[in-house]
């Protein structure tokens with residue numbers, strides 16, 4: 001860590017060099033071993049398709065990303081409110097804990113067909129809802145843990161100041177929970193993208209990344225399918241990166257007490 | 258700063274702390290509780306400096322927590338300035354510095370020190386002025402805008418001490434506040450504390466593991482026995498009024514005599530023979 005940190009360019013350059021090396025090996029293997037495109041196209045073929053169809057990929061990515069983003073926001077807000085209620089009402093938390101735990105292991109995308117019949121497959125509602133449900137779980141659990149996490153010494157301190165519960169909430173509990181909340185959001189962001197994308201495969205005429213990949217595969221245009229996959233990876237990275245920045249900002253100065 | 262905090266502690270004949278027949282049992286598994294304190298009685302006068310000294314786990318922190326009304330005694334009563342400990346806490350009659358600094362990591366040094374003032378409704382400007390005063394006092398002049406993670410352990414502890422002093426309480430509860438400091442800073446802080454206490458006339462209950470520190474600072478030293486915590490001996494330390502507690506005192510012959518008296522009480526086996534001295 002310290003050696004790498006002292007030379008930041010190594011930290012940036014090393015993965016790039018490694019990445020290029022892997023791409024070169026990949027391309028070499030595809031050519032040398034005559035690997036068929038339906039098994040695995042080479043990076044050059046994929047890159048060419050990605051370049052040629054950039055507007056389509058971008059368009060598909062934006063549709064999926066918008067569903068994921070709206071879902072992420074709805075799920076996050078809902079989860080934060082639910083966690084706040086659960087943290088303040090112990091009884092409610094004890095009643096709901098088994099249900100929430102059980103609900104959290106449901107593979108949420110499997111609800112897609114049911115939601116499509118409820119809301120119609122051509123509206124985005126169902127896909128947004130799936131992303132929201134997927135985002136809800138990690139944000140809820142992390143925020144709840146953060147709200148419970150108030151250090152005993154900080155609670156003692158508030159008690160010694162005869163602080164009201166509202167004051168203690170504002171001075172200690174909420175600021176203490178903020179990093180946990182943002183960790184939840186970071187985990188949720190990837191889940192929201194994945195869920196919004198997979199949900200498209202359960203039907204509907206949307207032109208998102210999920211549909212685009214399926215369509216390209218069914219018309220045997222494998223390099224194009226992989227170009228859309230590349231678009232999906234980039235979308236996921238953007239979500240992850242943005243929420244990671246938020247999380248890092250929120251955990252600034254939190255190393256030690 | 259709030260009005261009551263700026264007013265000099267009014268001279269009162271009421272004892273600052275009155276502990277009568279106090280026991281504390283922490284419930285354990287299968288009914289086997291931990292007896293942290295047993296039949297402790299102690300009276301601390303207003304303006305008096307009393308140190309608690311004793312082996313680790315003998316209940317010093319527990320005693321402080323009972324005075325602060327952060328825990329309730331299992332038996333006996335604790336009164337602070339003539340009222341139940343709970344009322345004294347609600348009236349904000351004491352300032353406390355814990356064994357750990359316990360700073361809020363998301364607040365700067367200044368904001369941490371301002372915390373009690375802020376909770377008790379002091380204005381922004383007054384808060385800031387008072388916090389800066391204390392930052393200066395604990396020798397952290399350049400660190401007001403730093404966060405706790407940018408400070409060493411000893412510096413964090415000094416912030417916690419400043420925070421306990423910020424409302425000029427007439428009772429100070431300090432749990433090994435100088436434990437994490439280097440010897441030089443420690444002696445400087447001791448001198449500061451002695452001066453401060455002479456200025457404000459506050460009573461201090463001070464937990465320490467250092468015999469010289471206890472002797473240097475205290476009017477009386479309370480020596481406690483290993484678990485279950487009892488008071489083994491009360492030793493008078495009056496080496497002169499607080500104003501005379503200068504560094505020269507540390508070299509005084511009388512000082513060394515007192516140090517050995519505390520050491521003997523601490524290591525002596527004669528627990529039973531001094532029981533009678535407990536109640537003053």
Ligand SMILES: Nc1ncnc2c1ncn2[C@@H]1O[C@H](COP(=O)(O)OP(=O)(O)OP(=O)(O)O)[C@@H](O)[C@H]1O
Pocket residue numbers: 283284291292293312313314315316317318319320356484
């Ligand atoms: N919340 C608690 N629950 C159970 N046992 C406790 C609790 N707090 C303290 N004890 C026990 O009470 C005893 C006294 O603890 P206390 O912290 O008062 O000791 P201490 O004299 O301050 O020790 P040290 O010098 O190491 O700080 C110890 O045996 C400890 O294990």
Ligand SMILES: [Mg+2]
Pocket residue numbers: 317318319356432
């Ligand atoms: Mg202790």
